[in-house]
Amino acid sequence: MQRAHTSGHRWRDATLARFRQLYWVTQGSKLAQSIKSKCQMCKLREAKFLEQQMGQLPEARLKPAPAFNHVMIDLFGPYSVRGEVQKRTSGKAYRVIFTDLVKRAVHIEAVFGYDAESFLMALSGFVSVRDREDEFWKKWTELYAPALVIRRKWNTANRNLRPGDLVIIADRNTLRGDYRLGIVQEVFPSQDGKVRRVNVMYKNFQIGEKVQKYKGHNEAVIVSRSAQRLSLSVLVDMDQDQETKSEAKESV
Ligand SMILES: [Zn+2]
Numbered sequence: 001m002q003r004a005h006t007s008g009h010r011w012r013d014a015t016l017a018r019f020r021q022l023y024w025v026t027q028g029s030k031l032a033q034s035i036k037s038k039c040q041m042c043k044l045r046e047a048k049f050l051e052q053q054m055g056q057l058p059e060a061r062l063k064p065a066p067a068f069n070h071v072m073i074d075l076f077g078p079y080s081v082r083g084e085v086q087k088r089t090s091g092k093a094y095r096v097i098f099t100d101l102v103k104r105a106v107h108i109e110a111v112f113g114y115d116a117e118s119f120l121m122a123l124s125g126f127v128s129v130r131d132r133e134d135e136f137w138k139k140w141t142e143l144y145a146p147a148l149v150i151r152r153k154w155n156t157a158n159r160n161l162r163p164g165d166l167v168i169i170a171d172r173n174t175l176r177g178d179y180r181l182g183i184v185q186e187v188f189p190s191q192d193g194k195v196r197r198v199n200v201m202y203k204n205f206q207i208g209e210k211v212q213k214y215k216g217h218n219e220a221v222i223v224s225r226s227a228q229r230l231s232l233s234v235l236v237d238m239d240q241d242q243e244t245k246s247e248a249k250e251s252v
Helices: 002-006 012-020 028-038 040-052 116-157 172-176 236-240 242-251
Strands: 071-082 090-100 106-111 166-169 180-189 195-202 221-226 230-234
Touching: 002 012, 002 028, 012 028, 028 040, 090 116, 106 116, 166 195
Parallel strands: none
Antiparallel strands: 071 090, 090 106, 166 180, 166 230, 180 195, 195 221
């Protein structure tokens, strides 16, 4: 049995199978197991195998975050550089590389030494550039993301748009915060009965504007829009719901 195991250092059943090609003993399975579990070679090999397994990824690697929210820093170099003006002068330079842990994007800053001061200069260069991106991300989550959430809810509910639905129109300029509210006028169901294209009527009412102050600045405009570009805000059949009805009355 020992030899049957040593020939390949396989698991219990494989060891036993090999053994049984030539011999048969009672409680062979138990014996094979005991030889296998006492085998030093197997212990070593399995220890090595466990080491090779991938470790748990830190949370910072997995959570969606603004660009360069979590970074890894490294320094590479030196390599020789030549002066821009005085071509004959040359020196050593290094680069600090900032890697985004989530998106794997890189940002590289040049430095002329590997001391703390050089690093701090690279860091402030990095921060001044990447800060603006954070500003963008903040605005995006504040202004645009809520609209996306509503849309996803609506998709799972799988309800078709109907005339009278109040929608937020997410046009291309939405990033500038220029939202419009509209009312679905007409729906055009596809052959499968799903509404993907509608006519929406809107006036230039913008989100953030107080309802009381809204005066209907311009003539109503009717546009054709893909349902994907609309976020459902108030469903027309919501007022069949008793609670909503009483709330609406109170606010009127
Ligand atoms: Zn073994």
